[in-house]
Amino acid sequence: MRRKSDSIQILIFVWMVVGFMAAIFVIEDKTFSEQENRVLADMPKYSNESLKNGELMKEIEVYLTDQFPLRDTWIGLKSRMERFSGKTENNNVFFAKDDVLIKRFEVANETLIEKNINAINKLVESTDIPVYFSLIPGAVSIWEEKLPANAQNRNQKEMIDTLYSKVNCKTVDNYSALENHKDEYIFYKTDHHWTALGAYYGYTALADTLGFEPKKIDDYNKETVSEEFLGTVYSSSGVRWVEPDTMSKYVSEEGKKVEIIVGDNSREGVFYDYDKLKVKDKYAFYFGGNTALLKISSDSGNEKSLLIIRDSYSDSEIPFLTEHFDEIYMMDLRYYKFGVPYFLEQTKVDAIIINYSLDNFCEDGNVVMVGN
Amino acid sequence: MVFSSIVFLYLYLPITLIVYFITPARLRNIWLFIVNLIFYGWGEPVYIILMLISILLNYVVGIYVGKYREEKNRTARRILTVNIILNVALLVFFKYFDFLIESLAVIPVFSELKPLGIALPIGISFYTFQAMSYPIDVYRGETKYQKSFLKFGTYVALFPQLIAGPIVRYTDVAKSLEERNIDATRIAKGIRRFVIGLGKKVLLANNIGQLWDVYHSMSPEQLTVTGAWLGAIAFTFQIYFDFSGYSDMAIGLGEMLGFTFLENFNYPYISKSITEFWRRWHISLSSWFKDYVYIPLGGNRKGWKRQIINILIVWSITGLWHGASWNFLLWGLYYGILLMVEKLFFYEKLKKAPAWFAHTYAMVLVIVGWMIFAIEDIRELMTYLGIMLGMGGADFISSQAMYYLKNYFFVLIVLVLASLPIGKNIYSKIKEPVKIVFEPLAIALVLIVCTAYLVDSTYNPFLYFRF
Numbered sequence: 001m002r003r004k005s006d007s008i009q010i011l012i013f014v015w016m017v018v019g020f021m022a023a024i025f026v027i028e029d030k031t032f033s034e035q036e037n038r039v040l041a042d043m044p045k046y047s048n049e050s051l052k053n054g055e056l057m058k059e060i061e062v063y064l065t066d067q068f069p070l071r072d073t074w075i076g077l078k079s080r081m082e083r084f085s086g087k088t089e090n091n092n093v094f095f096a097k098d099d100v101l102i103k104r105f106e107v108a109n110e111t112l113i114e115k116n117i118n119a120i121n122k123l124v125e126s127t128d129i130p131v132y133f134s135l136i137p138g139a140v141s142i143w144e145e146k147l148p149a150n151a152q153n154r155n156q157k158e159m160i161d162t163l164y165s166k167v168n169c170k171t172v173d174n175y176s177a178l179e180n181h182k183d184e185y186i187f188y189k190t191d192h193h194w195t196a197l198g199a200y201y202g203y204t205a206l207a208d209t210l211g212f213e214p215k216k217i218d219d220y221n222k223e224t225v226s227e228e229f230l231g232t233v234y235s236s237s238g239v240r241w242v243e244p245d246t247m248s249k250y251v252s253e254e255g256k257k258v259e260i261i262v263g264d265n266s267r268e269g270v271f272y273d274y275d276k277l278k279v280k281d282k283y284a285f286y287f288g289g290n291t292a293l294l295k296i297s298s299d300s301g302n303e304k305s306l307l308i309i310r311d312s313y314s315d316s317e318i319p320f321l322t323e324h325f326d327e328i329y330m331m332d333l334r335y336y337k338f339g340v341p342y343f344l345e346q347t348k349v350d351a352i353i354i355n356y357s358l359d360n361f362c363e364d365g366n367v368v369m370v371g372n
Numbered sequence: 373m374v375f376s377s378i379v380f381l382y383l384y385l386p387i388t389l390i391v392y393f394i395t396p397a398r399l400r401n402i403w404l405f406i407v408n409l410i411f412y413g414w415g416e417p418v419y420i421i422l423m424l425i426s427i428l429l430n431y432v433v434g435i436y437v438g439k440y441r442e443e444k445n446r447t448a449r450r451i452l453t454v455n456i457i458l459n460v461a462l463l464v465f466f467k468y469f470d471f472l473i474e475s476l477a478v479i480p481v482f483s484e485l486k487p488l489g490i491a492l493p494i495g496i497s498f499y500t501f502q503a504m505s506y507p508i509d510v511y512r513g514e515t516k517y518q519k520s521f522l523k524f525g526t527y528v529a530l531f532p533q534l535i536a537g538p539i540v541r542y543t544d545v546a547k548s549l550e551e552r553n554i555d556a557t558r559i560a561k562g563i564r565r566f567v568i569g570l571g572k573k574v575l576l577a578n579n580i581g582q583l584w585d586v587y588h589s590m591s592p593e594q595l596t597v598t599g600a601w602l603g604a605i606a607f608t609f610q611i612y613f614d615f616s617g618y619s620d621m622a623i624g625l626g627e628m629l630g631f632t633f634l635e636n637f638n639y640p641y642i643s644k645s646i647t648e649f650w651r652r653w654h655i656s657l658s659s660w661f662k663d664y665v666y667i668p669l670g671g672n673r674k675g676w677k678r679q680i681i682n683i684l685i686v687w688s689i690t691g692l693w694h695g696a697s698w699n700f701l702l703w704g705l706y707y708g709i710l711l712m713v714e715k716l717f718f719y720e721k722l723k724k725a726p727a728w729f730a731h732t733y734a735m736v737l738v739i740v741g742w743m744i745f746a747i748e749d750i751r752e753l754m755t756y757l758g759i760m761l762g763m764g765g766a767d768f769i770s771s772q773a774m775y776y777l778k779n780y781f782f783v784l785i786v787l788v789l790a791s792l793p794i795g796k797n798i799y800s801k802i803k804e805p806v807k808i809v810f811e812p813l814a815i816a817l818v819l820i821v822c823t824a825y826l827v828d829s830t831y832n833p834f835l836y837f838r839f
Contacts, residue, residue: 005808006560012812013563016819017386024382036831057414061379065830068378074827081821085579086782091831150775238828 023069030067034280035075035235040066076240088148093237096139096146100189101233101242105140105153107362115368116361117166120354122371123340124169129352132209134172135160136194136202136313136357139187142178156358163361170209172353177205188245191231192359193283196248199317206317210351212324220250225272229282247282251319257297258287269294271319286315292335293343298322304350309333309340309370311360333366340370373414374535375566375621376573378826384411392629393554401526401549404629408529412494419493422466423529429458430503431524438510438517452511459504466493471696495535497693503528505664506542515543523549532625536618538636538656545631552630562627564815569620571818574825576787577614580606583780588746592755596766599773600759601739606780608742609787612641615654641738641791644730645722646710649738657693661686684708694745699753703744710737 033040044050044059068074079090088095094102107113124131140147141156157175164171178186178194178201186198194202200217207214229245249272258269273288287294290312305327308314314330321328329349331340340352354370361367373380388407395403413420433455441448464472470487477485506524510517518524527549533540587595587603619636626633640652650658666686672679684705691704714722722730740757747753759766789795802810 005811006556008808009560009563009812009815010556012816013567013819014386014389016816017382018390020823021382021386052417054415054417060383061377062830064383065378065827068382068827071827074824075831077821077824078828081824085786087779089779091828148775149778150771152772152775238831 020069024064024067027067027069033066033071035072037235037281072240075238079238079240088151091236091238093233093239094140094147094151095239096143096148098146098189099242100139100143100146100187101237101239102139102143102147103192103233103236103359104151105138105156105359107154107159109362112365113163113362116364116370117163119368119371120167120169123352124167126341126371127344127352129344129349131169132172132206132351132353133164133167133169134174134202134206134209134353134355135163135361136174136355137178138192138357138359142175142182143187145182160358172202172205172209172355174202174205177201177208185246188229188231188233190234190242190245191229191283192233192357193231193313194316195245196250196316196319199313200250200320202313202317203320206321206353206355207324215320215323217250221252223249225249225274225285226277226282230280231283232281247277247285249285249319251323255299256322259295259297260291261293261295266295271296283312283315286319287330290332290335291330292332292337294330296322296328296330298326300324300326302326305329305348307331307340307343307347307349307352309352309354309356311356311364313357313360314355317355333369334364336369339372341372373411375618375625376570376578376822376826378823378830379414381570381823381826389628397552400552401520401522405522405526405529408526408531408534411531412529412534415494416491422462422493422496423499424525426459426462426500426503427525427528428521429455430507430528431518431521433507434510434517434524435519437507441511441513448511452507455507456504459500463496463500466490466496468692468696475698498537498539499528499534501539501660502542505660508664509541509543515546518542518546518549530626530631532622532629532631533633536615536622537654538619538622538633539660540633540656541660544634548631554630558630559628562624562629564624564811565627566621566624567815567818567822569617569622569624570822572613572617572620572790574822575818576783576790577610577612577617578825579783580780580787581610581614583776584610584746586776592759592764592766594770594772595756595759596768596770596773597759597762598769599776600756600766602773602776602780604739604743604756604760605784607746608641608739609784609791611742611745612637612791613787639791639793641735642731642793643734643738644727645719645734646707646714646737647719649734650707650711657690661690665689680712683712687711697748699744699748699750702750703741706741706744 029042030040031042032038041059041062044056044063046056050056050059082090083095089104092104094104096102120131120133137156137160140153147153160175178198181197181201184197185195186201187194197217204214224246226247227244229247231245234242253271256271258271259266260269269291270288273285276282276284276288281289284290296318300323302324303326306321306325307329308318308321309331310318311332318328318330327349329343329347331343336343354367356364356367373384375381384407391403392400409420412423433451437448437452470490473482473485473487476482506515506518506527509515518527527540527542527545530540530545583606584603587599587606590599590603616637623633623635634656636654636656638652638655640649643649643652666682669682669685670678671682687704687708688701689704690707691700691702694700694703722733725733740760743756743760744753747756755764758764762768
């Protein structure tokens with residue numbers, strides 16, 4: 001028996017599959033995805049070779065999925081479906097209370113951590129300059145109460161304590177400093193970094209260990225620089241129902257000189273990069289993002305100099321330090337390939353701070369350059 | 373190529389269908405043959421040749437056996453035997469050679485042997501079975517031989533069931549290869565069946581599969597009794613919805629193209645005995661083994677000793693057919709022995725037992741069976757099964773098990789309901805006017821949500837800037 005619904009059924013199905021197929025090829029290709037921060041595949045080129053070894057087919061598949069119409073809408077739909085089905089996480093990101101997105105903390109490579117710790121001890125032994133080791137916990141532990149019940153994570157507090165017990169240098173208690181202020185806006189809700197306020201508390205912990213008096217938070221002129229920050233956890237989670245974050249600055253850039261050092265030369269850098277507030281990755285507002293070696297000079301009244309071996313968490317913390325040290329070197333071991341001992345032969349510093357988020361410290365294979 | 377991919381849904385399928393329906397009926401087999409080869413060669417183009425050899429071999433033997441099965445019966449029989457050996461040899465070489473070498477290397481004399489690192493040709497277990505059973509059917513007089521290479525090739529390589537079944541007999545599709553009646557009702561039915569299968573695979577199997585992945589990769593110290601059962605139940609659902617979803621998609625695609633394939637699953641998890649489970653699970657495989665191995669070996673006609681040996685042979689092969697590893701052999705023997713014990717001692721009693729008891733009995737054994745199937749390493753398997761039984765001092769439950777139980781609670785409820793014939797019963801009670809609106813919308817919705825999951829699986833944020 002012929003049913004009306006059959007024709008409707010066929011029409012809807014055919015329109016869907018043919019429609020999307022046509023859309024992939026008709027709509028102009030996008031070259032870059034801001035959400036995914038990567039270049040998207042373009043139309044594959046045919047060659048006998050690529051057909052024979054199957055490369056061509058793989059390229060076609062990547063092209064279709066990369067250029068699939070409304071790509072980001074599908075991603076959002078999927079994360080909504082997951083939440084609807086009672087899941088409390090998507091793509092390894094927890095849906096925490098107050099619409100906070102928090103990435104799961106796991107440790108993939110224990111031997112890498114061991115190597116990193118050994119490298120730090122090697123540096124401590126080889127120099128008379130005082131070394132400070134500072135690990136920064138993430139929202140996953142400080143805001144643990146916001147996580148879904150029984151959420152499974154590696155314990156960051158325990159891990160930091162263990163790592164601290166293995167190094168032969170002074171350590172910085174960021175954990176307590178942040179924990180004491182956990183009700184404040186110290187981490188971004190859509191990004192893995194701490195906010196400028198969180199970085200301020202990190203700075204007070206650092207002041208404690210280094211032995212100087214930190215400024216009071218009320219002494220700063222707080223300014224909101226962006227209210228549209230959607231960070232990395234927003235991207236990786238696929239979650240599209242949360243509000244953007246607010247970014248602030250506390251320390252004024254006046255009287256601060258930033259130099260990007262490349263070998264024996266240097267060129268001018270930026271303290272705050274206002275252009276970065278217009279792009280997706282707004283966190284690069286602080287010092288314009290990652291650079292191999294930066295020198296920040298200021299007139300703090302203290303002639304001492306610091307070397308900070310850093311990841312990007314330091315970028316929002318260092319502005320506070322510039323008011324206590326005349327010269328601060330920021331070194332990024334992923335780009336600075338000469339090693340710390342070489343740097344110390346060239347440049348005189350009064351203290352070295354190894355300042356990493358626990359997350360990155362456990363994953364970065366470049367920390368070994370501290371000792372080499 | 374797999375059905376649950378963007379490239380299949382939004383490139384291969386629309387082109388295949390559009391060209392198929394605008395082509396005159398007599399030329400459709402040519403088009404089907406071409407797209408079959410593209411489908412098969414998509415991942416590993418070289419292996420097209422292997423499949424063509426298999427097709428050619430059985431095609432030629434089919435003709436010979438068909439022509440001479442009466443006048444030169446002995447020769448035909450001999451050729452048939454040689455053909456079976458060749459087919460099995462191809463399968464053994466490509467699927468089991470490395471496994472055999474690695475197993476033999478344990479013996480000092482063979483320790484020099486090195487595996488060849490052969491990549492398993494996709495679907496070889498399925499198409500070899502389809503191709504080699506055809507000359508047997510011809511010899512048995514169950515069908516006429518096929519004169520056209522194209523038609524025979526189309527049958528063996530038919531893309532809907534090429535890489536994961538059901539195993540279609542030549543006798544079931546012989547008529548359809550000559551002439552196919554296609555109408556809107558059939559196409560719409562095929563679409564519905566296909567999309568339901570897609571939903572089973574993408575939304576159910578893949579989803580619960582993530583839970584099994586968590587438990588499969590967990591170290592034994594972290595496992596709890598509840599957790600181990602949760603993992604085992606997750607895999608039990610994953611394999612059913614994965615496999616039956618694939619069969620649904622195959623049957624649906626066949627329907628769209630004008631072929632009718634037999635059902636491959638019939639709600640296996642409502643079984644009240646192991647015997648019943650195997651009547652409901654992967655039906656095309658068990659009936660293939662029955663017709664081409666068990667009965668030719670003598671079945672139950674040569675006394676109970678011989679029957680026991682036959683059952684053990686059939687189930688060893690059934691186990692190994694699923695994969696080249698010892699645990700699959702173990703899994704096959706597990707069922708062989710269970711079936712025998714059940715038949716000999718308590719099948720009749722089980723029929724009279726309360727339903728809840730019979731269900732529990734069957735499902736517990738099936739779930740344990742799936743662990744033998746899923747965990748390749750025998751020592752790991754023993755540890756896992758031990759924890760399920762509460763041995764080795766594992767805790768009963770932990771916050772971790774609670775977390776996953778809560779996260780997958782809704783999904784598990786859906787899976788239980790989808791394993792029962794409830795949906796089918798409700799569907800049959802819906803009135804026609806409601807269906808006209810509801811049906812196409814529901815199907816479109818499933819397709820949309822599946823697309824979201826498929827696109828998401830390729831979502832790959834480059835987070836180097838996360839530093």
